[in-house]
Amino acid sequence: MTETRREQFQALRGMRDILPPESARRRELTKQFFTQCELAGYHEVVPPILEDLGVFLRVGEATDVVTKEMYDFVDKDQSRIALRPEMTAGVVRAFVQHRPVLPWKVWYAGTNFRHERPQKGRYRMFDQLGVEALGVDDADLDVEIIALASRFFASLGLRQVTLLINSLGEHEDREQYTEAVRLYLLAHQYELSEASQVTLELNPLRVLDSKRREDQQIIADAPLVADYLSEDSADHYARVLAGLDSLGVSYTEDPRLVRGLDYYRRTTFEFAAEALDSAQNAIGGGGRYDGLAEAMGGPATDGVGFALGVDRILLACDAEGVFATDPTRLDVFVIDTVSGDAARDITHQLRSAGISADRRFGGGSMKAQMKSADKSGARFAVIIGEDELAANEVTLRPMLGQESDGEQRRVATADLLSELSRYSSQTVTDQIDFQPADSASADPTNSGTLT
Ligand code: AMP
Numbered sequence: 001m002t003e004t005r006r007e008q009f010q011a012l013r014g015m016r017d018i019l020p021p022e023s024a025r026r027r028e029l030t031k032q033f034f035t036q037c038e039l040a041g042y043h044e045v046v047p048p049i050l051e052d053l054g055v056f057l058r059v060g061e062a063t064d065v066v067t068k069e070m071y072d073f074v075d076k077d078q079s080r081i082a083l084r085p086e087m088t089a090g091v092v093r094a095f096v097q098h099r100p101v102l103p104w105k106v107w108y109a110g111t112n113f114r115h116e117r118p119q120k121g122r123y124r125m126f127d128q129l130g131v132e133a134l135g136v137d138d139a140d141l142d143v144e145i146i147a148l149a150s151r152f153f154a155s156l157g158l159r160q161v162t163l164l165i166n167s168l169g170e171h172e173d174r175e176q177y178t179e180a181v182r183l184y185l186l187a188h189q190y191e192l193s194e195a196s197q198v199t200l201e202l203n204p205l206r207v208l209d210s211k212r213r214e215d216q217q218i219i220a221d222a223p224l225v226a227d228y229l230s231e232d233s234a235d236h237y238a239r240v241l242a243g244l245d246s247l248g249v250s251y252t253e254d255p256r257l258v259r260g261l262d263y264y265r266r267t268t269f270e271f272a273a274e275a276l277d278s279a280q281n282a283i284g285g286g287g288r289y290d291g292l293a294e295a296m297g298g299p300a301t302d303g304v305g306f307a308l309g310v311d312r313i314l315l316a317c318d319a320e321g322v323f324a325t326d327p328t329r330l331d332v333f334v335i336d337t338v339s340g341d342a343a344r345d346i347t348h349q350l351r352s353a354g355i356s357a358d359r360r361f362g363g364g365s366m367k368a369q370m371k372s373a374d375k376s377g378a379r380f381a382v383i384i385g386e387d388e389l390a391a392n393e394v395t396l397r398p399m400l401g402q403e404s405d406g407e408q409r410r411v412a413t414a415d416l417l418s419e420l421s422r423y424s425s426q427t428v429t430d431q432i433d434f435q436p437a438d439s440a441s442a443d444p445t446n447s448g449t450l451t
Contacts, residue, residue, distance in 0.1 A: 139239035382394050
């Protein structure tokens with residue numbers, strides 16, 4: 001006989017399977033985030049993962065994210081589309097399309113795709129959490145979203161997160177500043193790394209983002225944006241800092257913080273996790289933007305927002321030893337050494353009453369089933385053997401170390417829910433209605449119920 005060997009597939013490079021229990025931890029992280037968002041009046045927006053390529057081109061034609069890393073392709077109808085590399089563009093496109101009432105305060109949680117060189121904390125498919133607030137030009141809104149992010153980090157137990165902040169000024173301030181940086185960098189062109197020489201031609205400000213060693217001294221002596229701020233911009237920035245002071249949100253001013261995307265103005269900020277390696281320690285960032293809604297064909301609209309990277313936040317939590325995975329908590333493990341009918345029906349009824357319940361399939365001895373119950377981490381085992389079945393009872397056994405007042409005891413099957421509800425905050429009024437198959441068939445009033 002010839003054996004055919006089938007190819008075994010692996011997830012694509014830079015893409016990962018998120019398995020339990022890590023998946024539960026990520027879900028809990030998102031829950032913490034949206035709790036903070038909803039507390040501040042932000043509601044969820046869910047834009048599509050695919051957009052017209054043009055939506056992302058508007059965001060920043062000189063950025064690596066758009067020029068090099070985007071998963072773009074020609075669709076079956078010949079239109080050019082792309083998997084989103086970030087979420088702001090899609091959210092602003094949705095804003096322009098639907099023209100909601102202002103201010104529009106939204107949060108999102110979603111997957112993005114960038115064809116990057118994968119490494120720890122940098123993947124080709126990754127999740128971001130973020131907020132956008134459109135339609136208000138008020139420094140207090142900048143403070144509001146920064147404080148929201150900071151409460152979110154605190155809710156996870158993170159303590160070593162630094163907020164870096166800067167102001168890029170208005171469009172005109174930024175133009176003048178960009179020109180000053182361009183002239184300065186041109187004078188030092190040949191001392192720059194090759195990559196930065198290319199960036200200089202496309203977008204001089206982005207050279208200041210370079211992490212390459214040979215660029216650092218030149219960057220350190222470059223002109224400062226603070227010297228180019230108009231009075232309005234300087235006032236806005238001062239109010240943001242005063243607001244953060246008032247709320248006790250600490251920050252470090254970083255005059256070199258420009259962030260890559262072209263549409264940022266005024267406030268710009270980044271969160272760095274000090275517990276992570278400096279190359280991947282950016283756990284999020286954001287700022288004020290204008291011109292984006294206009295670029296998408298809408299009215300000129302102020303906007304401010306941030307995006308946080310889920311993977312990096314979890315790495316930061318690991319590094320600080322906080323927000324540990326909480327093992328999924330199981331209330332009851334049902335052990336049935338008779339026919340399996342009780343396990344089948346009682347798990348269903350427990351679950352219907354909001355009590356988590358599991359069992360072992362394929363029967364097995366009392367010992368084997370007890371072992372499964374131990375492994376499951378359940379608070380209680382509910383045991384049904386021949387004896388219990390005959391008496392319409394179950395044995396309720398608190399599992400080792402779980403409940404203090406607990407010797408095992410027999411309880412009437414019908415009283416199981418109310419017995420269990422003594423241990424939970426839930427009020428359970430239902431009764432378990434389990435009858436062994438024989439007695440059910442003998443009792444016509446029971447037909448069609450859980451027997
Ligand atoms: P950005 O949209 O580039 O400003 O990214 C915002 C945040 O998303 C960053 O601070 C990272 O935490 C996260 N992030 C960006 N790119 C990736 C990636 N390729 N893999 C994982 N996280 C990422």
